Amino acid sequence: xxxxxxxxxxxxxxxxxxxxxxxxxxxxxxxxxxxxxxxxxxxxxxxxxxxxxxxxxxxxxxxxxxxxxxxxxxxxxxxx
Numbered sequence: 001x002x003x004x005x006x007x008x009x010x011x012x013x014x015x016x017x018x019x020x021x022x023x024x025x026x027x028x029x030x031x032x033x034x035x036x037x038x039x040x041x042x043x044x045x046x047x048x049x050x051x052x053x054x055x056x057x058x059x060x061x062x063x064x065x066x067x068x069x070x071x072x073x074x075x076x077x078x079x080x
Contacts, residue, residue: 009076016072023065025056 004012023031029049032038041048057063 004074004076008079010079012074012076014072014074016070019069019071021067021069023067025053025063028052028056028065 002012029052038045056065
């Protein structure tokens, strides 16, 4: 019995799926900057960005980085 069923929910279903994603140097930086990192770096932001771009492109000259992201969710029906 699942935790949802133990809590009194009916028809508890879990589903998982994968999604291929291609990162670029710009999307990696954008993801980092969407956190507080941009503000935390303050005056060092340009140097950080240049070094990160250099390191990423040294690893993958095409600037494209593939990742498969795994996601999942659980749906349940509440009785009544």
